[in-house]
Amino acid sequence: MSRxxxxxxxxxxxxxxxxxxxxxxxxxxxxxxxxxxxxxQPGGGERFSGSVNGFxxxxxxxxxxxxxxxxxxSYRYAKPKGKGVFRCDDGQFGPFNFVVPKSGRxxxxxxxxxxTSYPLTIRY
Numbered sequence: 001m002s003r004x005x006x007x008x009x010x011x012x013x014x015x016x017x018x019x020x021x022x023x024x025x026x027x028x029x030x031x032x033x034x035x036x037x038x039x040x041q042p043g044g045g046e047r048f049s050g051s052v053n054g055f056x057x058x059x060x061x062x063x064x065x066x067x068x069x070x071x072x073x074s075y076r077y078a079k080p081k082g083k084g085v086f087r088c089d090d091g092q093f094g095p096f097n098f099v100v101p102k103s104g105r106x107x108x109x110x111x112x113x114x115x116t117s118y119p120l121t122i123r124y
Contacts, residue, residue, distance in 0.1 A: 048111050051123040055082065055100055055107070063111070063120065071111070086111060098122055 048071065050063035055077045061084070062072040073096070075084030083097040098109030098120060107122040 044116075047119045047121070049121040049123070054124055055079075061122065063122075065118070071113075082107075082109075086113070088113060096120055100124070 046065050046067050046069070048063040048065045048069075050061050052059060052061055057078070058074065058076050060072070060074050062070065063086070064070050069088055069090055071086040071088040071092075073084050073086035075082045075096070075098075077100075080100045080102070081097065082100070083095065085093065085095050087093040092113040094111065094113040094115075096109060096111040098107045100107040105124055107124060109120045109122070111118045111120045
């Protein structure tokens, strides 16, 4: 047996196999973890959504957060923007604003509750 054959069998048989096994395990495990909210991400990952039957000059809106919080309030709308104030079931309150695009069926904006901003999506 030549020296080259012995080295290549060792490298490809032992070290390379171990590297492939470890890389495969890491790839599989990385899909099973959930990343925590990133620092600076609005609202620490909480998002709010709601819906209305079209936008008129003024109206009422209730929204729900992806963590279960419910808020309600009134808005004033002057094409293409709207704004208002929400009060939530946990006692927090604050302003919200949104922009209605020329096309599509979803308005987007932000809700600010006790100084923290959260993304807002309104379907219409």
